[in-house]
Amino acid sequence: MKFSNIVHIELYKIFRKPRTYIAFGAIAAIVGLIQLGFYADGESYMKFGMQSLSDSFDVNGNIMNGYLMAFIILQTLLVHVPLLIALVAGDMISGEANQGTLRLLLTKPVSRANLIIGKFIASAIYTIVLLLWMAVWALAISIMIFGADDMLILKSDMVTQILASDVMWRYVAAFGFAALAMLTVSSLSFFLSLFAENSIGPIMATMSIIIVFTILNTLDLPIFNAVKPYLFTSHMLGWKGFFDVTVNESNEQIVGSIENLPAVLFSAGILVLHVIGFLLASVIVFKRKDIMS
Amino acid sequence: MSMLLEVTHLTKSFGSFTAVDDLSFSVKEGEVYGFLGQNGAGKSTTIRMILSLIRPTGGSINIFGMSIEKEREKILHQVGAVVEKPDLYRYMTGYENLNVFAKLSNKKIARAELMKCLELVGLDKRAKDPVRVYSQGMKQRLGIAVALVHNPSLIILDEPTNGLDPQGIADVRNLILMLSKEQGKTLLVSSHLLSEMEQVADSMVIINKGKKLVEGKVNALLNPDKVQLEIITDNNMLAKQLIANSAWSKGLRNAPDQKILVDTSADAVPILSRYLVEHNIGIFSLRSMNSLEAYFLSLTSGNEV
Numbered sequence: 001m002k003f004s005n006i007v008h009i010e011l012y013k014i015f016r017k018p019r020t021y022i023a024f025g026a027i028a029a030i031v032g033l034i035q036l037g038f039y040a041d042g043e044s045y046m047k048f049g050m051q052s053l054s055d056s057f058d059v060n061g062n063i064m065n066g067y068l069m070a071f072i073i074l075q076t077l078l079v080h081v082p083l084l085i086a087l088v089a090g091d092m093i094s095g096e097a098n099q100g101t102l103r104l105l106l107t108k109p110v111s112r113a114n115l116i117i118g119k120f121i122a123s124a125i126y127t128i129v130l131l132l133w134m135a136v137w138a139l140a141i142s143i144m145i146f147g148a149d150d151m152l153i154l155k156s157d158m159v160t161q162i163l164a165s166d167v168m169w170r171y172v173a174a175f176g177f178a179a180l181a182m183l184t185v186s187s188l189s190f191f192l193s194l195f196a197e198n199s200i201g202p203i204m205a206t207m208s209i210i211i212v213f214t215i216l217n218t219l220d221l222p223i224f225n226a227v228k229p230y231l232f233t234s235h236m237l238g239w240k241g242f243f244d245v246t247v248n249e250s251n252e253q254i255v256g257s258i259e260n261l262p263a264v265l266f267s268a269g270i271l272v273l274h275v276i277g278f279l280l281a282s283v284i285v286f287k288r289k290d291i292m293s
Numbered sequence: 294m295s296m297l298l299e300v301t302h303l304t305k306s307f308g309s310f311t312a313v314d315d316l317s318f319s320v321k322e323g324e325v326y327g328f329l330g331q332n333g334a335g336k337s338t339t340i341r342m343i344l345s346l347i348r349p350t351g352g353s354i355n356i357f358g359m360s361i362e363k364e365r366e367k368i369l370h371q372v373g374a375v376v377e378k379p380d381l382y383r384y385m386t387g388y389e390n391l392n393v394f395a396k397l398s399n400k401k402i403a404r405a406e407l408m409k410c411l412e413l414v415g416l417d418k419r420a421k422d423p424v425r426v427y428s429q430g431m432k433q434r435l436g437i438a439v440a441l442v443h444n445p446s447l448i449i450l451d452e453p454t455n456g457l458d459p460q461g462i463a464d465v466r467n468l469i470l471m472l473s474k475e476q477g478k479t480l481l482v483s484s485h486l487l488s489e490m491e492q493v494a495d496s497m498v499i500i501n502k503g504k505k506l507v508e509g510k511v512n513a514l515l516n517p518d519k520v521q522l523e524i525i526t527d528n529n530m531l532a533k534q535l536i537a538n539s540a541w542s543k544g545l546r547n548a549p550d551q552k553i554l555v556d557t558s559a560d561a562v563p564i565l566s567r568y569l570v571e572h573n574i575g576i577f578s579l580r581s582m583n584s585l586e587a588y589f590l591s592l593t594s595g596n597e598v
Contacts, residue, residue, distance in 0.1 A: 005396055012393070016384055100380025104439065107344050107376065108397040109369035290347035 006110065006118030007125075014088060014126050023084035023130055030080075031073055031137040035145055038069060042146075066143030067151040067167045071243065073138040078178055078237070082185040082210055083203070084130065089123040089189035090202030093286070097197045097293035106291055116286040120190055120279055127186045131179040139171055153243055162245055166255045170242040177239040177268060184232045184271045185210070187278035194285050197293055232274045238267030297322045297447055297479050298343070303352035305338050305503075312338045314503040315352070320447075320481055320496075325473045327490035327497030327511065328483035329589070335503035336483040337377055340451045343481075344374055356447065370399065373445035375453060379436020381424045387411065387435050388420040391442055398443035407442065414438045414468065430461035437468065448472060449481045454489060462489070469493045487589045491515060499589060507588070514585045521546075521587030522562060524553040527575035535572050541565060556587075 014020050038045065046064045093116075096102040105115065151167050153160040162170065185206065192202035213233035216224050228234050241264035246257040258264060298320040305313040313335045320326040330336050341347045343354055345365045354361045356368045381390045391410060395402040411417045414434035424432065433453060440448055450469070454462045470493055472478040484490055490497050491511060498508040507514065526532045533553055536545050544556035557565060562581055569576060582590065 002399075005399075009393055009396055013382065016382075016389075018384070099382070100378065101382060103341070103346055103376050104380065104394065104436075105397065106346055107369065107372070107374040107440075108394060109366045109399055110397050111366055288348075291341065292347065 003114060003118060006114055007121050010092075010119050010122030011125060014122055017088075017091075019091070020088055020126070023081075023087060024133055026084060027077070027081075027130070027134050028137055030077060031134070031141070034073055034076065035069065035142060038064065038072075039145060062147055062149040063152055064146060065149040065151070066139065066146045067148060067162075067164070067171075068153075069142035069146050070139040070171060071151070071153060073142070074134075074174065074178065074239070077134065077138070078181075078239075081130070081134070081182055083207060085127055085182050085186045086189040086203045086206040087199075088126050089186040090193045090196075090206060091199035092119050092123050092190055092193050094193040094196040094199045094202055097291075098199070100293060102293055103291050112287045113283050116283050117279070120187070120282065123186050123190055124183055127182045128179050131175055131182060135171070135175045139175075151243075160243065160245060161253060162243065163253060163255060166245075166253070169256075174239040174242045177242065177264070180268060180271045180275075181232075181236040181239070184236070184274045184278075187275045187282075188232075191278040191282045191285075194282060194289065230270060232271055235267035235270050238264055238271075241267070295322050296320070297357060298326075298481065299355045300339070300343065301353045301355075303339065303342060303354065304350045305335075305342060305347065306350045312503050313342070313349075316500060316503065316505050317352075318498040318505065318508050320479060322446075322479050323473070323477055324495040325469060325480045325482060325493050327494030328481055328500070329487060329490050329497055330483075330485060330500040332485050334485075334500050336485075336500065337451055338503075339500075340374070340376055340449055340481075340483060343449065344369070344372070344376065346376065370443070371446045372449065373440030373443065373447070374449040374451070375433075375436040375440050376449075376451045378452075378455065379432050379439070381432060381435060381439070383425040384423065386421050386423050387416055387427065387431075390424055390435060391438055394439045395442045400443050402442060410438045410442050411435075413441065415464065429456040430458060430464075433457060433461065433465065434468075437465070441472075445478075447479045447481070451483045452485070453482060454484065454486075466493055487586050507585075515583050516585075518559055520557060520559050520562065520581045520583055522553075522555045522557060522565065523578070523580040523582065524555065524569075524576065525551065525578040526553070526569065527577065529553055531572075532569055532574045535569065535574070536565075539568065554587075 042064045093102065096105065106112070148164055150164050151162040153162070188209065189202050189206040192205045193199065196202050210233055213231045216231065217228055217234050241260060242258060244259035245253045246259050247253055296319045300319065301317050303313055303316045304311065316335070316339060328336055328339070338347070342349045343356070343361065345361050357371060359368055361368055382393070385393070388407065388411065391407050395407060408417055408420065411420050414437055416431060416434055416438065419427070419431065424435065427435065433456070437450065437453065440450070453465050457465065466489070469480055469482060473480055482490070482493065494511050496508070496510050497514065499506045524532065529550060529552070533545070536542065536553065536555060541555055541557055541561070546554040546556060548554040555565065559581070566576060566579055
């Protein structure tokens with residue numbers, strides 16, 4: 001059967017389920033609350049944050065603008081989005097097994113490989129749509145509320161200023177990278193859903209793996225150092241690399257620059273390998289799976 | 294008539310447990326084939342293997358002359374099935390469910406045809422209702438519609454009357470007969486109730502613990518001349534003694550104390566009952582079963598025949 005038909009059917013099923021909209025509602029609510037908070041108390045918050053800099057720099061213009069808001073939101077929210085992704089991806093196979101519809105699906109003349117890839121693509125589209133939704137709220141609405149100006153990013157040892165004209169493409173790239181990171185979570189959750197007959201298991205397992213890997217990342221023990229670069233969790237925040245700019249001799253930002261592009265590309269590569277690995281494993285397992293549900 | 298489905302030496306083991314054991318049977322084109330066995334006899338496991346939902350441990354399955362292992366998709370284009378209870382998408386309407394499965398069947402099926410299919414199972418008026426409000430019978434009928442939607446030649450229904458009320462059972466029975474007689478479909482219908490099979494099947498196989506017990510034409514298996522009597526009296530011990538000393542002694546079978554089982558001819562039933570009454574035996578109950586029913590019941594009660 002036509003591959004596009006399977007993807008179309010799977011998308012139809014995803015977007016007919018009420019649980020799908022939990023993630024969209026949650027993102028809108030959280031982002032809305034952050035924006036409301038900054039709209040009400042943002043100025044005093046920024047003054048406090050800029051206190052240490054006011055002696056050395058003369059800061060003019062709209063610092064608390066939409067670009068900075070989007071950065072704050074991304075940094076705060078992206079840690080929690082995996083749960084929202086797993087909510088749908090972890091249900092893709094296990095949910096059908098739980099309902100008993102998996103066996104009915106497989107009595108139809110559709111190859112198992114096509115069905116699993118179709119489902120995978122549908123869950124990937126959901127993930128991307130969710131990230132787009134987040135982008136609209138975090139970036140577009142923030143710009144509408146707070147306006148646009150140069151972007152100042154405060155780090156522990158430095159301040160980065162990015163010209164307003166040089167920010168938007170960085171956000172496009174950052175959201176693209178974030179989508180890839182979430183796609184990795186989605187593919188892990190999807191893979192785990194092959195082994196369960198209800199969606200709670202894959203969702204919990206996905207979150208447990210992320211938590212364990214994140215803890216491993218933070219432990220500075222030699223035994224774990226060899227594996228750290230290959231854990232997908234080590235690379236999920238690689239989107240921040242798009243906001244690290246290089247400066248010239250006069251300490252001015254070089255427009256269009258990325259300080260450590262190879263590191264960003266390495267992170268993206270590791271994530272892509274994980275996605276491909278989980279997809280291939282899912283196809284192999286599903287093709288051999290006895291449908292007992 | 295050519296063979297449409299051939300199951301040969303089929304075996305399925307789960308660890309040390311053998312669910313289906315060297316099972317062979319064949320279904321001819323155009324017939325309604327009954328697949329009979331107790332709950333847990335291995336019917337659903339066999340049907341799952343026929344549909345390639347699970348892999349056999351041994352043996353082979355050929356449908357339309359092709360191996361299901363090698364030509365799965367080609368075969369499934371011509372097969373419609375409901376395995377166990379028809380679970381559907383509860384958040385969709387009946388029509389949406391049918392539409393989704395129709396699309397998976399890789400055929401362009403117009404809305405009018407889908408509605409016709411729903412009409413066939415009596416759900417056209419409830420097409421827009423979500424499945425979560427459907428009764429068990431309605432879900433069963435929608436499941437059958439899903440199986441029929443792409444106009445398959447072979448229809449496999451696994452316990453299609455499970456959980457239905459008497460009217461629902463009659464509706465499904467009539468639907469099976471209509472599909473067979475009017476549309477010339479071949480049907481494999483599993484059940485644990487012989488009475489159901491008697492009414493719809495042309496041929497049948499009975500399995501127990503995964504093994505074939507008997508296979509053949511229903512008319513031949515259900516010999517109306519031979520019956521088994523189940524008798525309950527006010528003095529079973531004396532009644533058994535009387536029968537043992539009579540011409541019916543050869544037909545007396547082992548049975549629990551609460552009842553007496555006697556194989557005899559249908560003509561002899563009134564004579565035997567009069568014989569007992571004449572010897573002052575009070576008869577509480579006298580039930581006549583045909584030979585296959587008795588055979589099947591002996592399996593379900595665990596007695597050797």
